[in-house]
Amino acid sequence: MTTATGPAPGPESSRDEGRDPLGGLTLSRVLGALRLGTRLGPEPRGGRGRATADPALPDDALxxxxxxxxxxxRALRAGHSPVTVVLLREAxxxxxPEERLRVAAPLADDAPTWRGQPAIQVDGxxxxxxxxxxLAAAGDPVVALALETGTVLAGVVDPRLGPLVAAAAQxxxxxxxxxxxxxxxxVVLGLLPWPRRLGTPPWGLAxxxxxxxxxxxxxxxxVADRTRTSELAARIDVCLRAGTPLPLFTGGASRSGWSTALPxxxxxxxxxxxAAAWTGVAPGADGGTGPGAPGASWRVYEPSRGRVLTVDARTWAVPERRDAWGRWSRPHWIVLPR
Structure with missing residues (x-):
């Protein structure tokens, strides 16, 4: 899936959607019509605690x-040994104070940084x-510590965690x-590599x-399936309130060229x-809205700017250029908990 760092080409907006009921073709629209890759699966499991720090921790000055x-x-939940956790306490x-907040709650800041530098993607x-x-740093303070200080704690035994922490230290x-x-x-048929110039495919990131x-x-x-996007919005809201961040792939539609119809x-x-829970119906391409919690919005880390922005939860599926989407107009794919 080709990625981008700048504004999408073409005059896409919710007004254009009104003139074109199809809103242009997208890969996700075709897959949705075929009911491929759209199953939501089980509800998120509870009782395991938050996967990331409670956003109230820094604000309440605990x-x-x-x-x-x-x-x-959270380090224990991530798979680190008790020895590593003891070393985390020592480190x-x-x-x-600011380093501690970045290690414990890296997504709490509206402009996240690592070692004083903005958390911006390397290239397009x-x-x-x-x-x-x-996502890894938010759920694993050992990774966050490596990112912030270059420290690799001893005792990391998980074969997947070791290389991750070592890379973070760089x-x-x-x-x-x-x-x-x-x-x-x-990621291609489980055998072949995906061309890196095309970015990251959703299944590879998942x-x-x-x-x-x-x-x-x-x-x-x-986005044309209003019932589905409403169900997805409710699922997303539950996950975010439970402390699980979610990667979201955005893009355009065929109106701006077939290359934009992909994530x-x-x-x-x-x-x-x-604080109010999202309870409404996600608007469809016609822009109609249902009842919802006024002002409820989701926080979004946008890597091309290195900023955390907001999106109205009730209108998240309305095709419209958004800064939080990297100036693309619509969600195409989302990564959810198993």
């Missing part, structure tokens, strides 16, 4: 002990890798390159995505901005 305890619990003592093909890197750019290689390896002990799968988003960019839904 004691460092609370941040540290939360970080250590915590040498961190400053690594938006998916940048999203995967932020910096955010290096972690992106590592994940870009991992997410494009053996296979490699890690957030604490949560594993993922990919689901097609057809072109990847962003990360990171949390919920308002």
């Amino acid at each position: 004691p460092d002990d609370a941040l540290l305890d939360d970080a250590c619990a 915590w003592d040498g961190l400053g 093909t690594t938006c998916g890798a940048a999203v995967g890197a932020m 910096g955010f750019d290096a972690l992106q390159r590592y994940l870009h290689a991992a997410t494009t390896r053996r 296979r490699e995505a890690r957030c604490a002990d949560v594993r993922f799968r990919h689901v097609v988003v057809d 072109r960019h990847v962003v990360l839904l990171t949390g919920v901005e308002s």
Whole structure:
């Protein structure tokens, strides 16, 4: 799937959708019509605790002990040994207040940084890798510590975690390159590599995505199916409130050229901005709205800018250019918990 860092070509907007009921063809529309890749699967499992830090932790200025305890619990869930967690506690003592927040809650900042540099994708093909890197850091404080300080803690025994932490210690750019290689390896029929110049395919990111002990799968988003997008919105909202960020692939439609009818960019839904639960019906291509929680919005990490922006949860599936979508107009694919 080709990725992009800048505005999408062509005059796509919700007004154009009104003139063209089909809104142009997209790969996700075709797959949705065929009912391929659209099954939502089981509801998210509860009772395991949050996969990422509670966004209220930094805002409520809880004691460092609370941040540290939360970080250590997530490190254990991510698969680290008790020895590594003890070393994480020891490393915590040498961190400053801002470093501690970045290690414990990297998605809490509206402009996330690592080692003082903005968390921006390396190039136009690594938006998916940048999203995967932020997802891993949010769910695994050992990865976040490596990203922030270059420290590789001893005792990492999981064969998948070792290379991930080692790459993170080389910096955010290096972690992106590592994940870009991992997410494009053996993803065509389970044997052949995906061309890296085409970015990250949804199934490759879903296979490699890690957030604490949560594993993922990919689901097609057809914005023409209003019932489906409403169900998806409710599922997304539950996941975000439970502390599980979700990668989302965005793009355009055939009206702007067939190359835009594919997933072109990847962003990360990171949390919920308002306290009110989303209860409405996601608007369809006609722009009609149903009842919902006024002001409810989702936070979105957009890797080409390195910023966390917001999207109205009630209108997330309305085709319209959005800064939070990387200036693309619609969701195409989403990565959900298994």
